[in-house]
Amino acid sequence: MRKHRLLLVLALLVGALSLLAAGCGGGDDEAAGEGTTEAATTAEENVSGSIKIAGLWTGGEGESFKAVLDGFREQYPDVTVTYQPAGEDLPTILATGVEGGNPPDLATLSSPGVIKSFVDKGALQPIDFATDALAENYSESFVDLTTFDGKTYGVVFKGANKSTVWYNVKAFEDAGVEPPTTWDELLEAGDTLKASGVTPYSIGAADGWTLTDLFENVYLRTAGGEKYDQLATHEIPWTDQSVKDALAEMAKIFQSDNVAGGTSSALQTDFPTSVTQVFTDPPKAAIVMEGDFVGTFITTETTAKIGEDANVFTFPSINDSPPVVVGAGDSVVMFKDSPAARAMITYLASAEAAELWAKRGGFSSPNKTLDESVYPDDITRKLASELAQAETFRFDLSDLQPQVLNEALFAELAGFVKDPANIDGTTEKLEAVAKKAYP
């Protein structure tokens, strides 16, 4: 009897400890709130407190964002702001913070799909107090991005114009090719480049989002804005003919001798390499189809000069499609409500905040009241302007999807690069995941 007694005691101890703690923990996950119902007052000196922002911007971009925060500090000297750059670990920190009951006050999120999943968990606070500021500064399509069930949850602070194509100037000159304005011209240019001895396209398929970006640009132009919206909300299935048509166009790019290193190499090439390899001497490819942030990349990671060695043209129209812009953006959302946090949100929605970064370069603001002359060079200005003033603008479709579908898109499109003939198989797999994601 005594033998077993000890064992029993031990087991009970451990068991009790666990159950006790588990009971205390529960399954809760709403954000701990310090909610006040006071709106941010105009007497800015009164606002005090301390807030923490977790964000994705690090390195040079982090410095620029800090400059933006400095502007805030000037206006609100009594508020302590800490910026926690988290880079790629941001999702982990946010997930843990929310589940564990202590998230940061504010955070940057680049995917409205993820924003929605946090809203569904009840983790985010609506920013109704900023409605006027938002209406003034942003076009409706940007505000709608972070609006769910009639409430807005974030400010789209940093934008990205993804309907851009960058190229190696010398390669184009040597081949006698002009920047194309239509899709057919682009394909022709590709063939000419190939004959001149340069592989036309650089694809960073190891980073699936480069493939979804291409798909979105093609789809928006072949199927139109309405269908794009329907696809984004799964009103039409992924097996719809419009999707297959878009994939068929993409397949023209993905022939193995069109792509730098061949298809199998492209699948291992990550986005950074897909950019830098266009600007080596000799280049591995002539064209890389990605957004305006490529420009910053070229400046920091290569020796090429924009305007001289590298240049950009707008994504070509397909079958006479009107000018449209596919874009993305990083939003700032609020986990914990407080006067200081509200002040920060309102500040970030203003043109002054945007200007502090815009003038440093590497930044496109969706803020339509921003004076475009602050952009440091013509190319940046042109691309940013196209974004903010776009008549037809659509947000990156994959970012609007629930994460699981987003990832399936990456994986399936990569599979499509491997086997561009398999359009039906690709769309069927996507639809299978979409069905589960949109019950």
Next chain:
Amino acid sequence: MSSTGSSTVTAAPPITEVPPPPSSRGKYAVSLAFLAPAIFFLGVWVVYPAVRTLIRSFYSDQGGEFVWFENYEALFQDETIQTAIKNNVIWVLVVPAAVTAFGLLFAVLTERVPWAPAFKVAVFVPLAVSLFAVGVIWRIMYQQDPDRGAINAGIVAIQGVFTEQGALTTAKPSTDSLAGSPEGGLTLTNAVRPGSVALLGLTAIKAGELPAEPEQAVTPEAIPDGITGVVWRDFKPGGGTPGEVEQDEVGLGGVTIKLRSADGKTVGSTTSDADGSFAFEGVEGGDYRVAIGKETFAEPFQGFNWLGDTLITPSLLIAFLWVQAGFAMVIIAAGLAAIPRDLLEAARTDGGTEWQVFRRITVPQLMPVLIVVLVTQIIGVLKVFDLVVSIVPSSGRDSATVIAVEMYERSFSGQNRFGFGAAISTFMFVLFVPFLILNIRRFRKEN
């Protein structure tokens, strides 16, 4: 485990009476005292979260709803998870044995070498470098492109010693008049006779293979009893007209042109001049074929596609082995150090060979430590995460994923499916515990 009684051990007085052990109660109190700190730490930091995870797995992803076994159902139906489990099984079958074997080999061999410490540091370095960085280096090393990936670069370099690279590895015909393939060589489809001029136009020549000092391509005159021709780069900025030698199109010198008679025998071979022109003189009448031999296009084997679907898991296993062998080596070396020297000496003086001593004395003595290494590796392999995440590209995820990655993806990386993630964790635990126990009991029995 008991040691052998070496006759030199002790001069202790003969044992007449063993004092009675302290009362059972007191004895267990001592055990408890020794175990208490461990129980505390393990209980709070390891057991409590494990239990909480188990409980969490029965709730919905958002946390509010109790959903019984729904998460587990979803788990078993998920294809990606099935692939992950399959991959984990492969890892378990291959890696722990390999790591232990390497570790044992290194630990034993380095005993005999005076510069062992240096070697040990070399093998140990992978452990010191953060796992994330390890993934990054190997990912780069495994790049298929020999200009980027060290392994394929090595393969190409070694080949370069034995085989020659062709002068125009990427060239293709500019028109249909040239047929064939880079592997077999390109031949003019139409036969030529003496007095005709052969036009061999090529495109897609990469910049590095263009002539250093380009010369305008020139179409030579026809000669009555010979065959002339020109091989040139049939491209000028804007494209030009394929098949015609135009202004600004460059001749390709130094290319070997072959002349073949109607029955396929090579009757002549010449090299083109800097302006691309060539001539076969003194040719008898008849039909001939003009060709560019395949040596011109020869590209040596460029290496393997390490990150492709077929090789990705072996590539991961190699990288993992690279890191963990040092771990095994250090632990086994510690075990070796603890073997009583006199045991080994006695065995040797008794006339045993090195191999016999190794088998009969060393390995059994090492058994407990070998088990530690094996078991730790098995478990480490079940939990492997960092390497898979940093080495495998998006496209490979479906073939190379492992269960820890799936768990992380569902819970943390924006999917926020904590209930499901918890179910995966619990499943991992439940699945492997009996397997573990079975193996441990087996080893213990063998002892």
Next chain:
Amino acid sequence: MAVAEAPHSPVVIDESIATRVLRVLGRAPVHIALAIIGVLWLMPTIGLLFTSLLTPSDAQSAGWWQVFAEPSVVTFENYGNIFRDDGIVGSLWVTAQVTLGATILPILVASLAGYAFAWLEFPGRDWFFLGVIALLLVPLQMSLIPIFELYNKTGLYDTIVGLVFFHSAFALPFGIFLLRNFFAGIPRDLLEAARIDGASELRIFARVILPLGIPAIAALGIFQVLFVWNDLLVGLVLAQDNQPIAPEIFSQLRQFGANLEIIAPAAFFSAVIPLTIFAMFQRYFVEGLLAGSVK
């Protein structure tokens, strides 16, 4: 309490030159094999080293072996850049404290428990031991959330003690496993002799077990140092202002960009300390303890 010594067997053998040459030659294959293996093993790390000495554009444009062709591309600017952030020094100090604590504590706790499992009798001992080993399966990530919550409630969030306890706890399953198996190999006679002499368990533990267990304890120690020093995830989640070095450096990774110019020097820099400790303490792994006398 004396334990007799095993006799030293000094190796003084008269060898003829021929025999000696034969002996060295016989060893030669081993030397050569080990040398080749050693160099191959180092290749990836050397690659990383050279990558850390190249500017981002150079590193992207060609493989790291370009250093041999053009030594002039070597630069130390990457190292300079990661230190630009003045949080680094503070982080180093935090990391040192956490590593020290999270090495000593689990060694103590695991030794005590390991001895209990190896040489003390109590009911259910072996099953309990198996249970401890099974805990090796609990992944770190899954403990993060419950512990994060716990720490927030108990004020251990963002403290050095919090980090130390977390790491120590997770070191225990392996530590107890290793030490118990190691201790079990200690000759029973030594323990019996000590017990007969009337020593308490604690005394036996301190005077007999610990000294004999030094190789395993040293091995455990070095691995724990490595793991804690390089840890990224735990420090990221459970600390904020007092972040250890890996999260501090790795949070500098940019959204785009291969970030090689941060990862490569950071990885090297982080590797230096553990490697130095390993090199310095290597002899403890190999000291033949039973060849000496034990008091």
